[in-house]
Amino acid sequence: MSELEQLRDTARARIAAAENADALEALRVEYLGKQGSVSALLKTLGKMTPEQRQEEGPKIQSLRAAVADAIAERKTALDNAALEQQLASETMDLSLPAPQSPRGSVHPVSQVMDELAEIFADMGFAVATGPEIEDDWHNFTALNMPESHPARAMHDTFYFPDESADGGKMLLRTHTSPVQVRTMKAQGAPVRIIAPGRVYRSDSDATHTPMFHQIEGLVIDKNIHLGHLKWTLETFLKAFFERDDIVLRLRPSYFPFTEPSVEVDVGFAIENGRRVLGGSGDAPGHAWMELLGSGMVNARVLEMSGLDPDEYQGFAFGVGVDRLAMLKYGMDDLRAFFDGDHRWLDHYGFASFDQPTLSAGVGATA
Protein backbone atom coordinates (compact mmCIF):
# COMPACT_ATOMS: atom_id res chain seq x y z
CA MET A 1 0.00 0.00 0.00
CA SER A 2 1.38 3.40 -0.96
CA GLU A 3 2.02 6.13 1.57
CA LEU A 4 -0.88 8.15 0.23
CA GLU A 5 -3.27 5.22 0.48
CA GLN A 6 -2.15 4.63 4.02
CA LEU A 7 -2.65 8.27 4.88
CA ARG A 8 -6.13 8.12 3.32
CA ASP A 9 -7.18 5.02 5.25
CA THR A 10 -5.94 6.37 8.56
CA ALA A 11 -7.71 9.67 7.92
CA ARG A 12 -10.94 7.87 7.02
CA ALA A 13 -10.76 5.73 10.14
CA ARG A 14 -10.10 8.67 12.43
CA ILE A 15 -12.81 10.79 10.79
CA ALA A 16 -15.36 7.99 11.07
CA ALA A 17 -14.48 7.70 14.76
CA ALA A 18 -14.81 11.45 15.49
CA GLU A 19 -17.24 11.68 18.37
CA ASN A 20 -18.55 15.16 17.88
CA ALA A 21 -18.46 18.29 15.75
CA ASP A 22 -15.43 19.68 17.62
CA ALA A 23 -13.36 16.54 17.14
CA LEU A 24 -14.34 16.49 13.47
CA GLU A 25 -13.36 20.14 13.02
CA ALA A 26 -9.97 19.43 14.62
CA LEU A 27 -9.39 16.63 12.07
CA ARG A 28 -10.46 18.89 9.20
CA VAL A 29 -7.86 21.45 10.30
CA GLU A 30 -5.27 18.72 10.76
CA TYR A 31 -5.71 17.40 7.20
CA LEU A 32 -7.18 20.15 5.07
CA GLY A 33 -6.33 23.32 6.98
CA LYS A 34 -3.68 25.73 5.71
CA GLN A 35 -1.03 23.94 7.73
CA GLY A 36 -2.71 20.56 7.24
CA SER A 37 -0.89 17.47 6.04
CA VAL A 38 -2.90 17.06 2.81
CA SER A 39 -2.43 20.76 2.07
CA ALA A 40 1.31 20.29 2.60
CA LEU A 41 1.28 17.46 0.04
CA LEU A 42 -0.54 19.67 -2.46
CA LYS A 43 2.17 22.30 -2.01
CA THR A 44 4.87 19.77 -2.99
CA LEU A 45 3.35 19.64 -6.50
CA GLY A 46 4.91 23.02 -7.24
CA LYS A 47 8.42 21.69 -6.83
CA MET A 48 7.88 18.61 -9.02
CA THR A 49 8.84 18.13 -12.59
CA PRO A 50 5.91 18.16 -15.01
CA GLU A 51 6.13 14.38 -15.38
CA GLN A 52 6.12 13.79 -11.63
CA ARG A 53 3.31 16.26 -11.24
CA GLN A 54 1.24 14.47 -13.85
CA GLU A 55 1.61 11.25 -11.98
CA GLU A 56 1.40 12.48 -8.37
CA GLY A 57 -1.10 15.31 -8.90
CA PRO A 58 -4.22 13.15 -9.43
CA LYS A 59 -3.27 10.89 -6.50
CA ILE A 60 -2.90 13.79 -4.08
CA GLN A 61 -6.11 15.41 -5.41
CA SER A 62 -8.03 12.21 -4.93
CA LEU A 63 -6.62 11.88 -1.42
CA ARG A 64 -7.85 15.41 -0.68
CA ALA A 65 -11.28 14.60 -2.15
CA ALA A 66 -11.48 11.35 -0.15
CA VAL A 67 -10.68 13.16 3.09
CA ALA A 68 -13.17 15.97 2.31
CA ASP A 69 -15.90 13.41 1.45
CA ALA A 70 -15.24 11.48 4.65
CA ILE A 71 -15.53 14.69 6.67
CA ALA A 72 -18.80 15.70 4.94
CA GLU A 73 -20.22 12.24 5.46
CA ARG A 74 -19.29 12.20 9.14
CA LYS A 75 -20.70 15.70 9.59
CA THR A 76 -24.05 14.61 8.17
CA ALA A 77 -24.08 11.58 10.43
CA LEU A 78 -23.25 13.66 13.51
CA ASP A 79 -25.91 16.26 12.61
CA ASN A 80 -28.53 13.59 12.16
CA ALA A 81 -27.62 11.96 15.44
CA ALA A 82 -27.83 15.32 17.23
CA LEU A 83 -31.23 15.98 15.69
CA GLU A 84 -32.50 12.53 16.66
CA GLN A 85 -31.33 13.09 20.19
CA GLN A 86 -32.99 16.49 20.39
CA LEU A 87 -36.24 15.12 19.00
CA ALA A 88 -36.13 12.27 21.51
CA SER A 89 -35.51 14.59 24.46
CA GLU A 90 -38.03 17.25 23.39
CA THR A 91 -40.99 15.10 22.52
CA MET A 92 -44.35 16.43 23.52
CA ASP A 93 -47.79 15.04 23.16
CA LEU A 94 -49.77 17.69 21.36
CA SER A 95 -53.01 15.88 22.12
CA LEU A 96 -52.63 16.46 25.87
CA PRO A 97 -54.80 19.22 27.37
CA ALA A 98 -52.86 22.31 28.51
CA PRO A 99 -51.86 21.85 32.17
CA GLN A 100 -53.71 24.98 33.25
CA SER A 101 -56.20 25.58 30.51
CA PRO A 102 -56.23 29.29 29.67
CA ARG A 103 -59.83 30.50 29.55
CA GLY A 104 -61.32 33.83 28.59
CA SER A 105 -64.45 35.06 30.31
CA VAL A 106 -67.24 37.49 29.63
CA HIS A 107 -66.84 40.74 31.58
CA PRO A 108 -69.71 41.44 34.00
CA VAL A 109 -70.49 44.67 32.12
CA SER A 110 -70.93 42.74 28.87
CA GLN A 111 -72.89 40.07 30.70
CA VAL A 112 -75.27 42.63 32.22
CA MET A 113 -75.70 44.41 28.88
CA ASP A 114 -76.58 41.05 27.29
CA GLU A 115 -79.03 40.36 30.08
CA LEU A 116 -80.65 43.78 29.63
CA ALA A 117 -80.86 43.37 25.85
CA GLU A 118 -82.58 40.02 26.38
CA ILE A 119 -85.06 41.40 28.91
CA PHE A 120 -85.95 44.44 26.82
CA ALA A 121 -86.08 42.50 23.55
CA ASP A 122 -88.84 40.47 25.17
CA MET A 123 -90.75 43.74 25.69
CA GLY A 124 -90.23 44.74 22.05
CA PHE A 125 -87.27 47.11 22.48
CA ALA A 126 -84.56 47.38 19.83
CA VAL A 127 -80.94 48.25 20.66
CA ALA A 128 -79.77 51.68 19.43
CA THR A 129 -76.28 53.18 19.55
CA GLY A 130 -74.67 56.58 19.18
CA PRO A 131 -71.14 57.99 19.12
CA GLU A 132 -69.04 58.30 22.28
CA ILE A 133 -67.39 61.38 20.78
CA GLU A 134 -70.44 63.57 20.67
CA ASP A 135 -71.17 67.19 19.85
CA ASP A 136 -72.41 69.67 22.35
CA TRP A 137 -75.76 70.02 20.55
CA HIS A 138 -76.77 66.33 20.94
CA ASN A 139 -75.30 65.93 24.43
CA PHE A 140 -76.76 69.14 25.86
CA THR A 141 -78.63 71.63 23.68
CA ALA A 142 -81.14 69.23 22.12
CA LEU A 143 -81.75 67.83 25.60
CA ASN A 144 -82.99 71.24 26.70
CA MET A 145 -79.69 72.35 28.22
CA PRO A 146 -78.79 75.46 26.26
CA GLU A 147 -75.37 77.00 26.74
CA SER A 148 -74.98 78.48 30.23
CA HIS A 149 -77.59 76.04 31.57
CA PRO A 150 -76.46 75.21 35.13
CA ALA A 151 -77.01 71.46 34.57
CA ARG A 152 -74.11 71.47 32.13
CA ALA A 153 -71.72 72.31 34.94
CA MET A 154 -72.87 69.24 36.91
CA HIS A 155 -71.63 66.87 34.25
CA ASP A 156 -67.82 67.34 34.64
CA THR A 157 -67.49 67.12 30.89
CA PHE A 158 -64.34 66.15 28.98
CA TYR A 159 -64.17 68.63 26.11
CA PHE A 160 -62.00 68.33 22.99
CA PRO A 161 -59.85 71.33 22.08
CA ASP A 162 -61.17 71.39 18.49
CA GLU A 163 -64.61 72.50 17.39
CA SER A 164 -66.96 70.49 15.20
CA ALA A 165 -67.66 71.42 11.57
CA ASP A 166 -70.56 73.69 12.53
CA GLY A 167 -68.57 75.48 15.23
CA GLY A 168 -69.96 73.54 18.22
CA LYS A 169 -67.77 71.99 20.89
CA MET A 170 -66.90 68.29 20.71
CA LEU A 171 -66.92 66.22 23.89
CA LEU A 172 -67.03 62.72 25.32
CA ARG A 173 -70.72 62.10 25.91
CA THR A 174 -71.60 62.46 29.58
CA HIS A 175 -74.68 60.23 29.32
CA THR A 176 -76.48 58.00 26.83
CA SER A 177 -79.36 60.50 26.51
CA PRO A 178 -78.05 61.99 23.21
CA VAL A 179 -78.99 58.63 21.65
CA GLN A 180 -82.64 59.59 22.36
CA VAL A 181 -82.26 62.61 20.10
CA ARG A 182 -80.33 60.75 17.42
CA THR A 183 -82.88 57.93 17.31
CA MET A 184 -85.91 60.21 17.10
CA LYS A 185 -84.26 62.31 14.39
CA ALA A 186 -83.24 59.23 12.41
CA GLN A 187 -86.40 57.14 12.62
CA GLY A 188 -89.24 59.40 13.77
CA ALA A 189 -91.98 57.88 15.90
CA PRO A 190 -92.99 55.48 17.30
CA VAL A 191 -89.78 54.52 19.13
CA ARG A 192 -89.00 51.69 21.52
CA ILE A 193 -85.27 51.40 22.15
CA ILE A 194 -82.60 50.82 24.71
CA ALA A 195 -79.16 52.37 24.21
CA PRO A 196 -76.37 50.80 26.23
CA GLY A 197 -72.86 52.22 26.07
CA ARG A 198 -69.88 54.01 27.54
CA VAL A 199 -70.14 57.47 29.02
CA TYR A 200 -67.49 59.77 30.47
CA ARG A 201 -67.22 62.20 33.35
CA SER A 202 -64.21 63.67 35.06
CA ASP A 203 -64.70 61.91 38.37
CA SER A 204 -62.89 59.11 40.21
CA ASP A 205 -63.34 57.25 43.51
CA ALA A 206 -64.56 53.78 44.64
CA THR A 207 -67.98 54.31 43.04
CA HIS A 208 -67.03 56.66 40.19
CA THR A 209 -64.67 56.08 37.27
CA PRO A 210 -63.99 58.57 34.45
CA MET A 211 -65.55 56.06 32.05
CA PHE A 212 -68.59 54.06 33.04
CA HIS A 213 -71.64 52.50 31.39
CA GLN A 214 -75.25 53.53 31.14
CA ILE A 215 -78.30 52.14 29.49
CA GLU A 216 -80.88 54.54 28.16
CA GLY A 217 -84.48 53.59 27.53
CA LEU A 218 -86.85 55.52 25.29
CA VAL A 219 -90.46 54.86 24.37
CA ILE A 220 -92.34 57.28 22.13
CA ASP A 221 -95.85 56.69 20.87
CA LYS A 222 -99.34 58.11 21.08
CA ASN A 223 -100.89 58.17 24.56
CA ILE A 224 -97.82 57.04 26.51
CA HIS A 225 -98.01 58.00 30.21
CA LEU A 226 -96.20 57.58 33.52
CA GLY A 227 -98.00 54.30 34.19
CA HIS A 228 -96.20 52.76 31.22
CA LEU A 229 -92.89 53.94 32.63
CA LYS A 230 -93.56 52.46 36.04
CA TRP A 231 -94.70 49.12 34.61
CA THR A 232 -91.68 48.93 32.30
CA LEU A 233 -89.19 49.64 35.08
CA GLU A 234 -90.86 47.17 37.45
CA THR A 235 -90.96 44.45 34.83
CA PHE A 236 -87.33 45.05 33.86
CA LEU A 237 -86.03 45.12 37.44
CA LYS A 238 -87.96 42.00 38.48
CA ALA A 239 -86.58 40.12 35.49
CA PHE A 240 -83.05 41.45 36.01
CA PHE A 241 -82.81 40.74 39.75
CA GLU A 242 -84.90 37.59 39.33
CA ARG A 243 -87.21 38.48 42.23
CA ASP A 244 -90.91 39.21 42.24
CA ASP A 245 -90.75 41.29 45.41
CA ILE A 246 -88.89 44.26 43.89
CA VAL A 247 -90.64 47.41 45.14
CA LEU A 248 -90.13 50.82 43.51
CA ARG A 249 -90.71 54.29 44.89
CA LEU A 250 -91.12 57.11 42.39
CA ARG A 251 -90.01 60.54 43.64
CA PRO A 252 -90.43 63.87 41.86
CA SER A 253 -87.08 65.13 40.61
CA TYR A 254 -85.60 67.37 37.95
CA PHE A 255 -83.88 66.67 34.64
CA PRO A 256 -83.93 69.32 31.91
CA PHE A 257 -84.93 66.73 29.30
CA THR A 258 -87.90 65.19 31.14
CA GLU A 259 -91.08 66.79 32.49
CA PRO A 260 -92.19 65.60 34.91
CA SER A 261 -88.96 63.96 36.08
CA VAL A 262 -88.97 60.95 38.33
CA GLU A 263 -86.19 59.57 40.47
CA VAL A 264 -86.71 55.86 41.09
CA ASP A 265 -85.73 54.26 44.40
CA VAL A 266 -85.73 50.56 45.12
CA GLY A 267 -86.26 48.84 48.49
CA PHE A 268 -83.45 46.70 49.87
CA ALA A 269 -82.19 44.98 53.01
CA ILE A 270 -78.65 44.21 54.17
CA GLU A 271 -77.95 40.46 54.15
CA ASN A 272 -74.49 39.16 55.06
CA GLY A 273 -73.06 42.63 54.64
CA ARG A 274 -74.50 42.92 51.10
CA ARG A 275 -77.34 45.02 49.78
CA VAL A 276 -80.03 42.66 48.58
CA LEU A 277 -82.87 44.22 46.61
CA GLY A 278 -86.44 43.26 47.49
CA GLY A 279 -89.30 44.39 49.70
CA SER A 280 -90.50 47.89 50.46
CA GLY A 281 -87.88 50.32 51.71
CA ASP A 282 -90.37 51.18 54.47
CA ALA A 283 -90.49 47.58 55.80
CA PRO A 284 -88.58 46.77 59.02
CA GLY A 285 -84.86 46.29 58.36
CA HIS A 286 -85.23 47.81 54.88
CA ALA A 287 -84.30 51.11 53.27
CA TRP A 288 -84.63 52.88 49.91
CA MET A 289 -81.80 53.25 47.50
CA GLU A 290 -81.72 55.64 44.57
CA LEU A 291 -81.42 53.57 41.41
CA LEU A 292 -82.18 55.57 38.28
CA GLY A 293 -83.43 58.76 36.68
CA SER A 294 -86.42 58.92 34.38
CA GLY A 295 -89.44 60.92 33.32
CA MET A 296 -91.74 61.91 30.49
CA VAL A 297 -89.71 63.26 27.56
CA ASN A 298 -89.80 67.07 27.64
CA ALA A 299 -91.89 68.56 24.80
CA ARG A 300 -88.96 70.78 23.83
CA VAL A 301 -86.76 67.69 23.33
CA LEU A 302 -89.43 66.13 21.11
CA GLU A 303 -89.58 69.33 19.07
CA MET A 304 -85.82 69.61 18.70
CA SER A 305 -85.78 65.95 17.64
CA GLY A 306 -88.32 66.66 14.91
CA LEU A 307 -91.49 65.26 16.52
CA ASP A 308 -94.81 66.98 17.19
CA PRO A 309 -95.39 66.95 20.98
CA ASP A 310 -99.15 67.27 20.42
CA GLU A 311 -99.13 63.96 18.60
CA TYR A 312 -96.42 62.00 20.40
CA GLN A 313 -95.37 61.60 24.01
CA GLY A 314 -93.07 59.20 25.70
CA PHE A 315 -90.87 58.32 28.60
CA ALA A 316 -87.14 57.91 29.03
CA PHE A 317 -84.89 56.50 31.69
CA GLY A 318 -81.17 56.16 32.29
CA VAL A 319 -79.42 53.75 34.64
CA GLY A 320 -75.82 52.85 35.42
CA VAL A 321 -74.94 49.41 34.02
CA ASP A 322 -71.89 49.01 36.28
CA ARG A 323 -74.06 49.81 39.28
CA LEU A 324 -76.62 47.21 38.23
CA ALA A 325 -73.79 44.68 37.91
CA MET A 326 -72.43 45.55 41.38
CA LEU A 327 -75.88 45.20 42.95
CA LYS A 328 -76.59 41.89 41.26
CA TYR A 329 -73.18 40.24 41.49
CA GLY A 330 -71.78 41.76 44.67
CA MET A 331 -68.65 43.67 43.65
CA ASP A 332 -67.92 46.61 45.92
CA ASP A 333 -65.26 48.61 44.06
CA LEU A 334 -66.11 49.96 40.64
CA ARG A 335 -62.46 50.70 39.78
CA ALA A 336 -61.67 46.96 39.69
CA PHE A 337 -64.05 46.64 36.72
CA PHE A 338 -61.50 48.38 34.53
CA ASP A 339 -58.17 47.14 35.95
CA GLY A 340 -57.97 44.12 33.64
CA ASP A 341 -56.73 41.94 36.53
CA HIS A 342 -57.28 38.37 35.37
CA ARG A 343 -57.85 37.16 38.94
CA TRP A 344 -60.83 39.52 39.20
CA LEU A 345 -62.02 38.43 35.75
CA ASP A 346 -61.63 34.74 36.70
CA HIS A 347 -63.74 35.37 39.76
CA TYR A 348 -66.44 37.66 38.40
CA GLY A 349 -66.35 36.78 34.69
CA PHE A 350 -68.90 34.58 32.96
CA ALA A 351 -68.55 31.53 30.76
CA SER A 352 -68.82 32.58 27.14
CA PHE A 353 -71.32 29.84 26.31
CA ASP A 354 -73.69 31.03 29.04
CA GLN A 355 -75.94 33.21 26.91
CA PRO A 356 -78.59 34.88 29.06
CA THR A 357 -82.07 33.77 28.04
CA LEU A 358 -85.34 34.53 29.73
CA SER A 359 -86.35 30.87 29.74
CA ALA A 360 -83.16 29.73 31.47
CA GLY A 361 -83.01 32.74 33.77
CA VAL A 362 -81.04 35.80 32.68
CA GLY A 363 -78.68 35.52 35.63
CA ALA A 364 -76.04 33.14 34.36
CA THR A 365 -73.93 31.29 36.91
CA ALA A 366 -70.26 32.03 36.35
Ligand code: PHE
Ligand atom coordinates in the same frame (compact mmCIF):
# COMPACT_ATOMS: atom_id res chain seq x y z
N1 PHE B 1 -79.18 61.16 31.56
C1 PHE B 1 -79.48 61.16 32.97
C2 PHE B 1 -78.15 61.00 33.75
O1 PHE B 1 -77.16 60.64 33.18
C3 PHE B 1 -80.40 60.03 33.34
C4 PHE B 1 -81.74 60.16 32.73
C5 PHE B 1 -82.02 59.57 31.50
C6 PHE B 1 -82.76 60.85 33.37
C7 PHE B 1 -83.28 59.70 30.93
C8 PHE B 1 -84.00 60.98 32.81
C9 PHE B 1 -84.26 60.40 31.61
O2 PHE B 1 -78.12 61.22 34.94
